[in-house]
Amino acid sequence: MxxxxxxxxxxxxxxxxxxxxxxxxxxxxxxxxxxxxxxxxxxxxxxxxxxxxxxxxxxxxxxxxxxxxxxxxxxxxxxxxxxxxxxxxxxxxxxxxxxxxxxxxxxxxxxxxxxxxxxxxxxxxxxxxxxxxxxxxxxxxxxxxxxxxxxxxxxxxxxxxxxxxxxxxxxxxxxxxxxxxxxxxxxxxxxxxxxxxxxxxxxxxxxxxxxxxxxxxxxxxxAGLSSLPEQEAKRLLGDEEQQLYDLLCSHGELSLDQLSFYLKKPVNEVGNLAIVMEMKGVVFSAMGKIFIAKD
Known part of the structure; x- marks a missing residue:
């Protein structure tokens, strides 16, 4: 056997x-x-x-x-x-x-x-x-x-x-x-x-x-992961915000220039998206980069 x-x-x-x-x-x-x-x-x-x-x-x-x-x-x-x-x-x-x-x-x-x-x-x-x-x-x-x-x-x-x-x-x-x-x-x-x-x-x-x-x-x-449950993130975010959020989940952290490149949008438009998401408590910015926020 x-x-x-x-x-x-x-x-x-x-x-x-x-x-x-x-x-x-x-x-x-x-x-x-x-x-x-x-x-x-x-x-x-x-x-x-x-x-x-x-x-x-x-x-x-x-x-x-x-x-x-x-x-x-x-x-x-x-x-x-x-x-x-x-x-x-x-x-x-x-x-x-x-x-x-x-x-x-x-x-x-x-x-x-x-x-x-x-x-x-x-x-x-x-x-x-x-x-x-x-x-x-x-x-x-x-x-x-x-x-x-x-x-x-x-x-x-x-x-x-x-x-x-x-x-x-x-x-x-x-x-x-x-x-x-x-x-x-x-x-x-x-x-x-x-x-x-x-x-x-x-x-x-x-x-x-x-x-x-x-x-x-x-x-x-x-590990570049969000502590925010995926379902909760989807409930809080619009389509464009979700795209930005998914990029951060994949990369861990990104600058506005990098996000602009990936999303194919102007830097100021991406910056406005990030500000709205920060107000929702989904992301935060530090040292020139955007990060997934804590719970």
Whole structure:
């Protein structure tokens, strides 16, 4: 029976390369993108908005509940949660997204026919069926010490934003955060108790200038998402305002000149639209750009 299941899993493994349409466009922007990616699942989920969530394997209830809650919220908003399927923070982020029937992607440090860690065999199956498993290693490749930091560049490379939740001083999540910064991506961190060893690395990232996430609202803003429910936005906005709102949802933030270009309207006309939307509490302006407003 086990041999049959293994054979079926091997048959499901497919490959993608940078020249293929299913290969993630954002990943091709990093310096050392993989020439071949093995996958099981649905590659289309990598074409939409993605957020990477990483953290320590050893964590606390605070870290687990935060990762699970962030995964749920992103799952509700149709954002693909990217992580490494490790125990601890990774697992909770994946599970939170799956709980909401959301999209999630796991990047493994071994061949896709191998479950590492073995405890996550049920989670692995869920992701195979409802998301996507990825690896640059061919089937049969066992996880090695070097393969974890190597795969971390893919986790960060798939997303414009990497979120770190509870990372100790030697956590692999710090490597992922460093790689994200080197790739020109945003790094956001959930602060933690300064007396806890689980938060030493996380708090260090904050000291070095990472974005600080104090709650779900901060996460949505960092990901370029509106906290305003879509139905409520449609109720408040006219057709032209809705077009502007949709652009901001896609890009996170835009200047009036950029909005004018996308909407093909004069800058003063776009500015008037933005003023009306700001009065409605849907957007706000700062530093010469227009942002989605808070609740």
């Amino acid at each position: 086990a041999d049959k299941q293994q054979k079926e899993r091997l048959e499901r493994i497919q490959t993608m390369s940078p020249g293929r349409p299913e290969y993630p466009a954002l990943l091709k922007e990093i310096r050392d993108f993989p020439g071949t990616l093995y996958y099981i699942g649905t590659p289309n989920i990598l074409k939409g908005k993605c957020v990477s969530i990483v953290g320590s394997r050893k964590t606390t209830q605070y870290g687990r509940s935060t990762a699970y809650g962030f995964g749920k919220k992103l799952g509700q908003r149709d954002v693909t949660v990217v992580s490494g399927m490790a125990l601890g923070i990774d697992t909770c982020a994946h599970e939170g997204s799956l709980q909401e029937k959301g999209k999630t992607a796991a990047v493994l440090a071994c061949g896709l026919d191998i479950c590492y860690p073995a405890q996550n065999h049920v989670l692995k199956k869920k992701i195979e069926e409802n998301g996507i498993l990825l690896s640059e290693y061919p089937p049969g490749t066992r996880a090695q010490r070097y393969s974890f930091p190597q795969r971390n560049r893919i986790i960060s490379g798939l997303s414009p934003l990497t979120v770190v939740i509870q990372a100790g001083n030697r956590s692999g999540a710090l490597i992922t955060a460093e790689m994200a910064a080197d790739q020109g991506r945003d790094v956001a961190v959930v602060p933690g108790n300064i007396d806890s060893e689980y938060n030493l690395g996380s708090n260090k990232l904050i000291r070095e200038g990472a974005l600080v996430l104090t709650g779900v609202q901060d996460l949505l803003e960092a």
